[in-house]
Amino acid sequence: MAKEVKLKVGVQSNLHEVTQEIPDDVPRPWDGSDKLKYIGGRVTRIDGREKTTGRAKFTFDVQLPGMLYAKFLRSPHPAAVVKRIDTSEAERYAGVKAVLTVQDQLPMVVRFAGQEILAVAAETAQQAEEALQRVKIEYDVRSFVVDVDQARQANAPLVFNTQVEEKKSAGDLPGAAEKTGQQGNIRGPVIRPRGGTSEKVDAALASSHAVVEATYRTQVQTHCAMETHGVVAHWDDEKHLRVWASTQGTFTVRDELAEVLGLPKSNVRVITPYMGGGFGAKFGAGIFGVMAAKLARKTRKPVRLMLDRKEEHLAVGNRPNSVQKLTIGADKSGHLKGIKLISYGTAGVGTGAGTSGPARNIYQSETIYTEESDVFINAGPGAAFRAPGHPQGAFALEQAIDELAYKLKMDPLEFRRLNTANNEVRQVEYEIGAKKFGWQKRNPKPGADRGPIKRGLGMANAVWYYIYGTGFQATLQVNSDGSVELSNGVQDIGGGIGTIMAMVVAEELGLQPTDIAVRIGDTDWGFGPASGGSQTTAGITPAVRNAAYLAKLKMFEIAAPILQVQPEQLTLADGKIFAVTHPSKSLTWKQVASKIPGDKFSVLGERVRDYREFNPRTTAGVQFAEVEVDTETGTVKVNRVVAVHDCGRPMDRLTLESQVNGGIIQGISYALFENRILDRNTGVMVNPNLENYKIAGSLDIPEIQAVIIDVNHGQSSTGAVGIGEPATVPTSAAIANAIFHAIGVRIRELPMTPDKILAALESIQGDTS
Numbered sequence: 066m067a068k069e070v071k072l073k074v075g076v077q078s079n080l081h082e083v084t085q086e087i088p089d090d091v092p093r094p095w096d097g098s099d100k101l102k103y104i105g106g107r108v109t110r111i112d113g114r115e116k117t118t119g120r121a122k123f124t125f126d127v128q129l130p131g132m133l134y135a136k137f138l139r140s141p142h143p144a145a146v147v148k149r150i151d152t153s154e155a156e157r158y159a160g161v162k163a164v165l166t167v168q169d170q171l172p173m174v175v176r177f178a179g180q181e182i183l184a185v186a187a188e189t190a191q192q193a194e195e196a197l198q199r200v201k202i203e204y205d206v207r208s209f210v211v212d213v214d215q216a217r218q219a220n221a222p223l224v225f226n227t228q229v230e231e232k233k234s235a236g237d238l239p240g241a242a243e244k245t246g247q248q249g250n251i252r253g254p255v256i257r258p259r260g261g262t263s264e265k266v267d268a269a270l271a272s273s274h275a276v277v278e279a280t281y282r283t284q285v286q287t288h289c290a291m292e293t294h295g296v297v298a299h300w301d302d303e304k305h306l307r308v309w310a311s312t313q314g315t316f317t318v319r320d321e322l323a324e325v326l327g328l329p330k331s332n333v334r335v336i337t338p339y340m341g342g343g344f345g346a347k348f349g350a351g352i353f354g355v356m357a358a359k360l361a362r363k364t365r366k367p368v369r370l371m372l373d374r375k376e377e378h379l380a381v382g383n384r385p386n387s388v389q390k391l392t393i394g395a396d397k398s399g400h401l402k403g404i405k406l407i408s409y410g411t412a413g414v415g416t417g418a419g420t421s422g423p424a425r426n427i428y429q430s431e432t433i434y435t436e437e438s439d440v441f442i443n444a445g446p447g448a449a450f451r452a453p454g455h456p457q458g459a460f461a462l463e464q465a466i467d468e469l470a471y472k473l474k475m476d477p478l479e480f481r482r483l484n485t486a487n488n489e490v491r492q493v494e495y496e497i498g499a500k501k502f503g504w505q506k507r508n509p510k511p512g513a514d515r516g517p518i519k520r521g522l523g524m525a526n527a528v529w530y531y532i533y534g535t536g537f538q539a540t541l542q543v544n545s546d547g548s549v550e551l552s553n554g555v556q557d558i559g560g561g562i563g564t565i566m567a568m569v570v571a572e573e574l575g576l577q578p579t580d581i582a583v584r585i586g587d588t589d590w591g592f593g594p595a596s597g598g599s600q601t602t603a604g605i606t607p608a609v610r611n612a613a614y615l616a617k618l619k620m621f622e623i624a625a626p627i628l629q630v631q632p633e634q635l636t637l638a639d640g641k642i643f644a645v646t647h648p649s650k651s652l653t654w655k656q657v658a659s660k661i662p663g664d665k666f667s668v669l670g671e672r673v674r675d676y677r678e679f680n681p682r683t684t685a686g687v688q689f690a691e692v693e694v695d696t697e698t699g700t701v702k703v704n705r706v707v708a709v710h711d712c713g714r715p716m717d718r719l720t721l722e723s724q725v726n727g728g729i730i731q732g733i734s735y736a737l738f739e740n741r742i743l744d745r746n747t748g749v750m751v752n753p754n755l756e757n758y759k760i761a762g763s764l765d766i767p768e769i770q771a772v773i774i775d776v777n778h779g780q781s782s783t784g785a786v787g788i789g790e791p792a793t794v795p796t797s798a799a800i801a802n803a804i805f806h807a808i809g810v811r812i813r814e815l816p817m818t819p820d821k822i823l824a825a826l827e828s829i830q831g832d833t834s
């Protein structure tokens with residue numbers, strides 16, 4: 066059965082009405098006409114106290130009786146064949162309970178320095194570490210390549226001598242699972258023409274009034290989550306495995322462990338009460354997860370296997386680097402005629418270094434053509450990383466767009482307005498952002514400041530996609546004492562999803578968010594989304610609201626005979642259930658709950674398919690940055706960032722702004738500091754720590770203004786769309802454009818460190834002398 070509802074949809078400042086059919090057992094979607102009490106407001110995290118007092122237990126903190134500590138032995142060589150392993154001395158070492166090789170049989174091929182070879186479980190971490198030093202391994206060392214340009218040469222050492230195929234999986238990198246050719250170390254290209262062939266784009270560019278052609282380079286960035294990867298594995302009995310995991314996908318970890326260990330899914334339980342960041346690198350069980358489970362089975366003891374900071378940098382994921390040749394052209398009036406991107410990059414021994422998302426999805430252009438290739442090198446595999454491919458792609462595209470605007474003598478903001486005219490959300494965002502930032506006061510001339518410290522203003526666009534899953538199930542239990550418990554297996558990656566879930570229930574039931582006990586992070590509860598593609602909120606909140614709606618109907622049924630009205634005549638607010646027409650006919654929530662037959666009831670809400678499509682199925686964001694460049698030292702300081710983003714209907718502005726702040730901070734860090742450095746002579750990472758691998762610190766954080774605009778789609782019962790990833794997409798590009806505006810010269814390579822700034826400044830001094 067279905068019912069029809071009228072919905073106000075669109076940007077909040079320009080709503081229009083649509084008629085929409087929705088299933089019978091779901092509430093009318095929240096839309097632009099709803100004035101809600103909590104949703105869209107600012108609610109502090111329900112677990113803030115637990116976290117700030119240190120009471121919150123992360124996987125890292127889990128301690129079980131009799132627990133063993135496991136450590137990996139990793140290859141010191143970037144390319145080698147393991148011929149022989151002798152573990153006898155290690156096995157005899159004090160406290161050692163088990164030694165297990167990753168591969169059952171030898172020889173084993175090693176493709177990067179840091180690749181796992183075996184693991185030891187011992188009574189203490191110290192003993193495990195010491196035992197590893199007593200393992201004897203015979204390596205046949207092979208030649209390797211760690212430089213992406215060298216790896217492309219015909220005579221380069223081959224990283225793989227077979228065709229590499231990747232299974233589609235949660236957290237895929239752009240192009241990772243595409244079927245494509247492979248030659249030498251090059252896999253690809255993946256070609257995605259939009260509006261024509263390479264020839265068509267070339268013709269459009271040839272007939273352009275102004276063209277920019279430039280090559281941009283981005284570095285490898287590692288995820289640097291505060292909590293490292295790892296698990297504590299415990300067998301309840303021979304057939305039932307329980308694993309505490311620092312993961313962004315409780316169910317994806319469960320499924321992988323079940324598959325690898327040959328267990329039914331329901332025999333594997335994954336628990337993630339709190340976790341300290343994933344950013345895309347924590348979807349799978351990992352070799353560490355599988356090894357911990359096997360060691361625990363072998364020793365019949367719980368096993369803790371948490372990686373250290375060095376292992377984090379080497380082996381569990383990174384943002385691939387890129388070399389992007391971009392050619393873009395526009396006609397005299399400033400309309401884009403062609404965007405052509407030829408991109409290659411390396412995900413080490415992994416695949417998916419694509420960068421074309423921004424080039425294909427932000428601007429209206431007569432023709433767009435993109436070609437992306439992966440280059441294999443002997444380095445740890447890339448992994449999905451907060452908007453995979455997009456900070457890279459935006460760094461190139463948004464600088465090229467800026468360059469073309471200057472060439473056409475147009476304001477970079479006006480140029481963007483013109484070429485995104487069909488995107489209403491963007492137009493609203495430009496307006497708000499420019500005003501808050503003070504763009505109109507900007508001196509159009511780059512490098513105009515006098516003195517050694519020069520200020521610059523720049524901007525850049527972000528794009529991300531609306532992604533959601535279905536089948537998620539939230540259970541809501543109402544007890545006869547009036548308490549309300551919500552449970553679902555979803556993990557909180559750090560964005561605060563538990564708080565959002567409490568808000569949604571409170572909104573629907575007329576209670577307060579603190580009235581709702583939220584239980585998440587355990588696969589024994591209902592199916593929930595992995596936190597990937599910024600889909601957690603869009604995925605789970607409709608299931609939660611649908612559950613609360615069913616609970617509300619049940620409470621109305623119980624209250625109706627007491628109030629002597631029909632259930633349909635009832636409504637609720639502020640802890641009271643009352644008749645719409647006679648508000649004095651009321652009972653408190655608790656009074657009604659006390660009449661629940663038996664002791665409690667529970668209902669199940671499901672995430673069903675979206676009710677309606679909307680176009681484009683993307684979210685828009687724009688960021689403005691002000692920088693100060695010290696032309697004597699080459700240092701860049703970001704003073705201020707104004708960010709305007711959309712994520713459908715905002716749930717909690719406080720957690721949303723927090724996500725945007727985080728995205729910008731990570732973007733600044735990417736723009737100015739972070740860089741994985743591999744030694745060309747040894748193939749080893751030279752900065753696998755947080756001292757020499759620089760990340761932004763508190764003194765590098767500018768004043769940030771984050772604005773979330775309301776866009777109603779009415780597509781689900783909550784209308785939520787995600788924000789986690791888009792917030793970091795345009796930051797490095799906005800900073801690069803601001804640097805150009807400050808000093809009048811382009812930095813086309815990340816990170817934009819003082820040496821590059823000084824070299825660029827020298828190059829223009831050379832020009833004028």
Ligand code: MOS
Pocket residue numbers: 236313343344345346449450451452453596597598599790
């Ligand atoms: Mo994301 S990079 O899909 O966590």
